[in-house]
Amino acid sequence: MSGMIEKLLIVGIVLGGALFIASGLIWLERRLLGLWQDRYGPNRVGPFGTFQVVADMIKVFTKEDWVPPFADKAVFVIAPAVIVATILMPFAVIPFAPALQVIDLNVGLLFFLAMSALGVYSVTLAGWSSASKYSLLGGLRAAAQMLSYEVFMGLSLVGVVLLSGSFSLGRIVEAQQGLWFCIPQFFGLVVFVIAGVAETHRLPFDLPEAESELVAGFHSEYSGMKFGMFFVGEYLGVTLISAMITTLFFGGWMGPFLPPAVWFLIKTFFFICFFILLRASLPRPRYDQLMALGWKVMLPLSLMNIVITGGILLARG
């Protein structure tokens, strides 16, 4: 019975923590962008503007929940829920600390890949059901982009699995005891980070939204809380990918002196800030250029990584 309560407690902590961080990111991103763009960002509501998140939430919750008359209503409503659900699920398999993990699946890594692949549905369905040309173009771009980057994301992790000999995320972290995988799996890391940016469709790979071309693309027609779901979904995605980078390549919760969960948070926040810095500094490639990069550079790179890693492991016996 006490085990049950403990589990529920962990679920609560992980779920609450993920949502808290994701909503906090709204503030963090705007402040960091402000810092890097020589302006202030939100600094009026509460200390350092931190209550801006609350103000935003009140706004989003009280806005008219409007469904365009020409939209496919059922799908239009389901689409934003799908993205939040599919991104929240993988948090269950991430080991935040040795004891702080909802469930250590022996196929945890596959579970993560499967869930993030399902996320494509959300964006594509949103674009399709909106029955708007901009949304449709955004949805199509999203489908093509996320499907192809899904491939490299999976392939880039094969090296990690080869080295640790397991799909369990807990085991993968433990396997990095002596050396973090960011060194032996450097190319895997590079491909994973790029694929991760594409998966969360953040700038420079925000083509499904492409504000200056498609006017928010797949979520053009969304407003109120449904838009809020996409919004939070994006930040959840950033948190998830950052947490996965930490887990898979940077030793997860491992680190000296400080408690494991703190180490995990520090590392994750570092990558979150990196994501935001990318947005502040890079222009957006064209759709076909993004595809060319994927299939002509990333695919060979990740395949090469597998061959070399496998070869070295074989040679070592």
Add this chain to the structure above:
Amino acid sequence: MRVAETNIADELKKVFAGGVIACQQTVDRVPTVWVDPERAADVLRYLRSGIESPYSLLFDLTAVDERIRKYRGGQPDADFTVVYHLMSLGRNEDIRIKTGLKGDYPSTHSVTGIWPNADWYEREAWDMFGITFEGHPHLRRILMPPTWEGHPLRKEHPARATEIGPFRLPAAREEEEQKALRFRPEEWGMKRHGEDTDFMFLNLGPQHPGTHGLLRIILELDGEEIVDSVLDIGYHHRGAEKMAERQSWHTFIPYTDRIDYLGGVLNNMPYVLAVEQLAGIEVPEKAQVIRVMMCELFRIASHLVWYGTFAQDVGALSPVFYMFTDREKVFQIVEAVSGGRMHPSWFRIGGVAHDLPVGWDRLVGEFLDYLPPRLDEYDGMVMKNSILRARTKGIGSYTLQEAVDWGVTGPGLRACGLEWDFRKKRPYSGYELFEFDVPTAVHGDCYDRALVRVEEMRQSLRIIGQCLKNMPEGPYKSDHPLATPPRKERTMHDIETLITHFLNVSWGPVIPAGESSFAIEAAKGCNGYYLIGDGGTTSYRTRIRTPSFTHLQMVPHISRGLMIADLMAILGSIDFVLADVDR
């Protein structure tokens, strides 16, 4: 304008015996030839391709409603005149061809077959005057709404809202207006289906973050590839040319500021120069140098806005914030000098509004130290960024020949490799005294257009530096009686100057009758004013030739076969302002 050295008018008389009706003397000394409407197209074709170093650039095409003009100075009889203003880059000369048309709703032949950019000009002339151009492929309204009744620049058309009764938009009419705006591909000769695909028609704008204002582009798409496009402009039309016929010569100056609303006093410049030419006013040396300095400051301000938004169109979020910060520094100087910021309306007929304030040199000096390192930083951040290069190199390119065909001037022309700058080729306001280079590029694509503008900012800084070092002493406004407003200090001494002052301030100056045009190198290309005075306190006809109008017209031509994302890069690289397009 430059004086013609070879007498082209005589040559035309020889070749087209009987076709040439008369030669007119104008104040700007541009050879002005009246041609029989039936032969006009032949004459124009001859000038375009029949002679050595031809007049290959259709600089402007417009019309004049002559019906109530008093001082016609022996010009042939006409109710409406169509004016073709041609430019020869080889000769560095202009020629103006006029055809006089009779009747209330006359017609003439279209020259769209000779110059592709005549398309929009003729549509505009039809829209504004009701002149039909036979043979024009799509002769329909361009600036006014499709449901508009009447042709605004005709003299009988009311100019004020109070003259046409209150505006009402009942539901039925709203529906009708919206219906009129619906796009029908067949009307533009477009197909709905390809060989094995259905095309999608995407309405980009009038509200769209990539169009920088109210511009509607209808794209015919095959997937994301642009098959063809139609531009719908006129959402920003405020009737500036009509207003000029009501405002006094002096009070029209603030309206010019708002034509290219990023250019500030750069817009005042061609207008006051044209008026001064008409009135025969010599501008004192100091006023000239002040004007040059302010113009170059505004060129930098305009280019900075372009720089930031161009980067943003390609997807870079941050540069626009840095560049607006820099632009603020320019505005601090403008504010200290003129009291205004974006639209200081600071030039006056005969000079400028005030003398420079004490301490202006410190402000300008600080800015000259401030900007160059920032520009260098932006080079690394924007121009050397590999994603931006991939997005803009080889995109939206045109050759020098195409540029001339479409009437491109300014950075867009220089990006094709031709070193053509009005400040060098036809110096005005003392530009011949300054040392600066004219940056050019080779490929005429989006990247090269950007490159030219970035370098232009550095050259503008050089010019400002020379203004700072060599600011002459003396009056800031001419003593000419038509300079407006006249210098106050003299009015208290004798009754004559007091009366002149009173009249010039209350009614506005009476500028002598005549025709005058002036073109300058504005931030976006060549901005020109063609003024017809009829001996009154207002102009009889003011024609504003803006660069954005011609440049924007070229977009469908250079975006065919590219993708939507490329279109955004092209729009960004053209650097147009919708207010400058629609006027």
